[in-house]
Amino acid sequence: MVEEYQSDFLVLGSGIAGLCFALELAPKGRVTLLTKKEDFESNTNYAQGGIACVSSAEDSFESHVQDTLRAGAGLCNEEAVRELVKDGPPLVHQLIDWGVHFTTTSKERTEVSPQDLHLYDLGREGGHSHRRILHAKDLTGAEVERALLDCLRGHPNVTFLEHHTAIDLLVDEDRVCSGAVAMDSFGEEVKIFRAKVTLLATGGLGRIYLHTTNPAIATGDGVAMAWRAGLPVANLEFIQFHPTSFHSPSGDTFLISEAVRGEDAILRRIDGEAFMKGYHELADLAPRDIVARAIDTEMKNHGHPHVYLDCSAMSPEFFAERFPAIQKLCNDHGVYPPHDWIPVVPAAHYSCGGVVSDRNACTAMPGLLVAGEVGHTGIHGANRLASNSLLEALVYSHRAVLSA
Ligand code: FAD
Ligand code: SIN
Numbered sequence: 001m002v003e004e005y006q007s008d009f010l011v012l013g014s015g016i017a018g019l020c021f022a023l024e025l026a027p028k029g030r031v032t033l034l035t036k037k038e039d040f041e042s043n044t045n046y047a048q049g050g051i052a053c054v055s056s057a058e059d060s061f062e063s064h065v066q067d068t069l070r071a072g073a074g075l076c077n078e079e080a081v082r083e084l085v086k087d088g089p090p091l092v093h094q095l096i097d098w099g100v101h102f103t104t105t106s107k108e109r110t111e112v113s114p115q116d117l118h119l120y121d122l123g124r125e126g127g128h129s130h131r132r133i134l135h136a137k138d139l140t141g142a143e144v145e146r147a148l149l150d151c152l153r154g155h156p157n158v159t160f161l162e163h164h165t166a167i168d169l170l171v172d173e174d175r176v177c178s179g180a181v182a183m184d185s186f187g188e189e190v191k192i193f194r195a196k197v198t199l200l201a202t203g204g205l206g207r208i209y210l211h212t213t214n215p216a217i218a219t220g221d222g223v224a225m226a227w228r229a230g231l232p233v234a235n236l237e238f239i240q241f242h243p244t245s246f247h248s249p250s251g252d253t254f255l256i257s258e259a260v261r262g263e264d265a266i267l268r269r270i271d272g273e274a275f276m277k278g279y280h281e282l283a284d285l286a287p288r289d290i291v292a293r294a295i296d297t298e299m300k301n302h303g304h305p306h307v308y309l310d311c312s313a314m315s316p317e318f319f320a321e322r323f324p325a326i327q328k329l330c331n332d333h334g335v336y337p338p339h340d341w342i343p344v345v346p347a348a349h350y351s352c353g354g355v356v357s358d359r360n361a362c363t364a365m366p367g368l369l370v371a372g373e374v375g376h377t378g379i380h381g382a383n384r385l386a387s388n389s390l391l392e393a394l395v396y397s398h399r400a401v402l403s404a
Contacts, residue, residue, distance in 0.1 A: 003191045007032040007159065009404060010179050010195035012166045012222065015042035016141075016390055017372025018201035019148035020397040023098065025404060026157045032193055033152075034164040034182050036202075036217050040145045043203050043218055043373060044390070047141025048257035048325070049125050050102075050133040051095075051394070052387040053088045056122060059130040061085050068388060071127040071287040072381020075235075080359055080379050084388070087395045092134060095394065099147040102134045124262035125386035126243075127287035131262075133387045138257055138323045144390070166202070166221065169229045169368065170194065177229070177367035197367060197404045200226065200355060201397070204373040205239075209348035213245050213255040222374035226355040231364055234376045235353025240384055242349035243267075243291040246333065246342065247306035254329050256309060256344055258386050261285055263322065264313040267295065268341065270304045289383040292346040299345070308341035350389060352380040361400035369403055371396040 008029030011018045013036075022031050035041070054064050064085045069076050096102065103121045122131035136143035152158055163185045170179040170192070179194040202222030206214025223233055244256040244267075261267075261284045268274050279294040280286035286294075295307050311319060319338045320327055330337055354376040361369045372393035379392055 003189070005032060005159075005191065005193045007193070007195050008197065010034070010193050010198040011201060012180060012199065013042070013201035013203055013372070013374075014039050014149075014160075015044035015201060015203050015372060015393065016144055016148070017203075017393040017397045018199065019145070019152060020394060021199050021201065021371060021400050021404075022158060023148060023151055024398065024401045026152070026155050030157055030159070032159045032161065032195065034161050034166055034180070034193065036165045036221075037163060039149055039160060039162055040142070041215060041217055042145065043206075043214055044141045044393075045145045046213070046215060046255065047144070047390055048135075048138045048255055049259045049387050050123055050135030050140040051092060051390040052128070052133050052385065053092045053391060054085065054132055055089065055120060055134065056131065059132050063129055064132060067128050068379070068385045069381070071289075071383050071385040073289070073383055075381030077378030080377050083359065084379050084392060084395050087398070088391050091394045091398055095144065095147070098151050100136070100144055101147070102136055102140075102143075123259040124285070125258040126261065126285050126291060127282070127385050128285075133259065133262075135259065137321075138259065138325045141390070164191070166225065169198065169225050171229050171365070175365060177365050180225075197369065199397075199400055199404070200363075200368060200370045200374055201372045202374050204351045206348045206350070209239070211245070211251070211253065211345070212348040213242050213253070214349070220351070222370075223351075223354055226363070226370075229365065231368075232356040233354060234356050235382075236351065238352035238380070238382045239348055240288060240350040240352055241292040241346040243288060243295055243346050244309055244342075244344040245347035246329070247345045248333055248343075252333070253347060255349075256326055256342055257323070258288065260309065260311060260323060260326065263318075265309050265311040266313070267291070267344075268308045268310050269298055269302060270306070270308065271302075274310075287383060288386060295344075295346055306343045306345045309344050310341045311338035314338045350384055352382065352384050357396070359399070360403045361396045362403055369400040371400045
């Protein structure tokens with residue numbers, strides 16, 4: 001006998017999109033959340049740079065919109081971008097209300113009210129013309145997962161099932177989604193989960209590439225399930241390569257956040273030549289696709305296996321305080337920034353396309369909503385602006401709540 005479960009809302013995935021959706025809906029009905037591995041395991045958990053959100057007097061919505069459109073190379077949906085940028089600040093406030101601790105500008109200010117976004121330390125990354133990225137040092141995603149999971153654990157309306165991998169969507173004869181079939185990898189059994197509303201929040205697909213910044217869960221399951229159910233997918237040709245993943249001959253890699261270049265680190269060839277000024281007026285802070293292509297070109301033209309990131313513009317004290325996780329990972333591999341240059345190469349990082357969603361997070365199938373990296377909202381065009389992904393997941397999980 002196949003076990004059957006019934007709930008009001010079924011959530012597939014426990015990254016920022018799935019957790020925010022579950023948390024907002026838990027007071028309104030029974031939520032079942034399935035996730036492939038441990039509760040925190042997700043691309044979200046490894047996010048370093050932070051969440052882009054207009055938060056200072058010098059910045060403006062228009063500036064964030066224009067930076068997003070420019071990075072997207074003419075292929076963004078401008079209306080969706082405008083909504084994203086405007087919806088961001090109140091939803092970032094909500095994250096703070098849920099207990100996410102972003103880094104503040106002064107050590108004393110550990111408790112800042114959500115109304116005081118300007119008191120947070122703002123990072124800068126490629127393609128941004130202002131400092132506007134809220135972060136928790138270089139561990140932003142882990143902090144977001146911690147806070148959201150703390151809020152959800154033990155909630156009486158939430159059934160949280162780890163090690164349950166959704167395999168296929170349940171589609172009834174009227175082409176309405178009525179849940180999903182999943183594999184319990186501990187019990188080694190297939191189970192049926194029925195629900196009035198299902199949210200697809202299964203994240204990205206970096207692991208289909210040999211070299212990627214993504215963890216093992218990111219195998220594009222959501223896109224595959226939706227495709228098999230006959231749903232449209234779009235822009236999957238726009239896979240973003242992050243310019244700076246750690247280069248190790250063993251292939252053991254991890255991300256070196258773009259925020260490091262936001263603090264004046266520069267790229268150099270193995271022979272020491274700084275090359276980015278020859279490619280773009282923003283040099284090392286050009287949009288991500290331009291920097292990744294420039295590195296690839298330099299490596300190919302010179303037959304080099306990697307380039308270097310020179311962080312020596314930062315003091316050792318500043319580097320240790322701002323980038324503790326990156327420092328530890330580099331040290332574990334025998335590299336000691338900011339003194340040592342960090343060997344880096346581009347790696348598959350983010351899927352700009354996915355399962356087609358309208359601006360209310362609805363798919364073409366009644367009963368099925370989509371949010372986060374698995375979705376295609378048209379916001380990112382051909383190349384996502386740094387730190388707009390957590391923001392999009394936040395905005396679209398909220399829109400999914402309203403639609404649900
Ligand atoms: P995820 O966080 O990936 O969550 C997907 C969830 O679905 C996981 O829990 C997974 O286990 C589960 N899942 C997958 N398949 C199944 C299945 N078949 N059944 C059940 N569960 C399943 N973006 C930014 O904006 N700022 C950053 O600083 C930033 N840094 C990044 C650093 C790294 C190293 C990486 C890899 C990405 C980074 N990104 C960043 C991108 C961003 O983290 C992701 O796009 C975003 O977190 C996606 O959130 P999500 O909720 O859609 O998916
Ligand atoms: C980074 O920290 O460089 C990653 C940011 C992102 O993917 O948006």
